[in-house]
Amino acid sequence: ASRDWVRGEVTLEGAPDALPEDNRSFFAVPPLVPGKIGLLARSPYLRASLDPEISAGIWDVTRLSPEEIRAEAQAAHPRFDALAVESDYLQSADVRALVLQHLNNGCGVLLFISRTTPLVEGFLRTFGFSGGKASAAPGEGAAVRYAALQHPALADFARPDFGDLLAVRWKKWLPLTAERADALLFADGGDPLIFETRGTKGRMLVFGFGIDPDWTNWPVRPGFLPFLDACLTHVRAAPEVQTSVEPGEIIYREFPGRAGAEFTIGSPSGPPRTAVADEAGRVRIAAPDNPGIYDLTDGRDSQGLISVSASAKESELDYLEDTPAALAAWTVQNAPKVSRAASAPVVSDWLEQTLWWWLLLVGAVFLLAETLWTNLREDAV
DSSP, X not given: OGGGSEEEEEEOOOSSOSOGGGGEEEEEEOOOOOEEEEEEOOOHHHHHHTOHHHHTTTEEEEEOOHXXXXXXXXXXXXXXXXXXXXXGGGGSHHHHHHHHHHHHTTOEEEEEOSOOOHHHHHHHHTTTEEEOSOEEOSTTOBOEEEEOTXXXXXXXXXXXXXXXXXXXXXXXXXXXXXXXXXXXXXXXXXXXXXXXXXXXXXXXXXXXXXXXXXXXXXXXXXXXHHHHHHHHHHHHOOOOXXXXXXXXXXXXXXXXXXXXXXXXXXXXXXXXXXXXXXXXXXXXXXXXXXXXXXXXXXXXXEEEEEEEOOOTTOOOOOOOTTOHHHHHHTSOTTOOOOOHHHXXXXXXXXXXXXXXXXXXXXXXXXXXXXXXXXXXXXXXX
């Protein structure tokens, strides 16, 4: 409902100001919808990080029982936006089917490989992964050597207040290799630790280590919770809601299961604008011509807000004849005049080229006449 949205207006003032109408900008922010996460993990650190008391309002977490796993795997559509799964659970055919079901339906998966078995290795080969026994690091453990800080899951580590990624240590990890995945994090020795798969409809991050102090000290580091949130946000891949447009711009919204429904947006400069959802539930409607915040409805209930603001490129200035000061501002004063002497060379060049072409034509005519006369004489002889 629109009452749950955050809306506002920003106004700037300054002088001189030739375009006061573009000094206002509107915004509308939809309410946060908690993502639905299915948790299949024994790690106390993962369970504590995704505990309802900690993740309330951001993630709606469900710890799945064996009965729920079987029911979810057989359902036509996934109930969760993402799954967080430890590799031990892949021993179950129902869990393997559940992971594939979510990926095939565009949902996300976080997969933590803490142990490999023939069944786990076979499942990983489905995505192009292979690997051997766990590698152990001497001393205090291996640190990070390379990190893809441009990736959404790791981008916040570029800021010092997110946590020191260089302070994370790994005592052991599984040296995985991948044919169809991008490595995002590497240990000292060059072994990749985190991957993102390619070629799946849903996003999957694969971790070559368990979330436990026997593997890494990351779970007890300050940046682990926000990192886990960033990973879940990335694989969840929630659709972006178009909330800010320019006057007359086309608005796109999706309403699954609402094919044929009519949607309306108000317009103060004319009748309300309406559009009908297509077979996929997509709505395409033009924004009002005047800036402001508008309600998109289905005839009964609000379906969200749209903020319309003047374009940053707005510069259409209409000057009338009764505003001589404005016209004078656009007049070039003391513009240099082009004299006849300056234009003479141009005229002279034109005459010279024209005369040359005429002489060439006359020469061609004389040559043709001479050829004809010669031929006639030879025939006469």
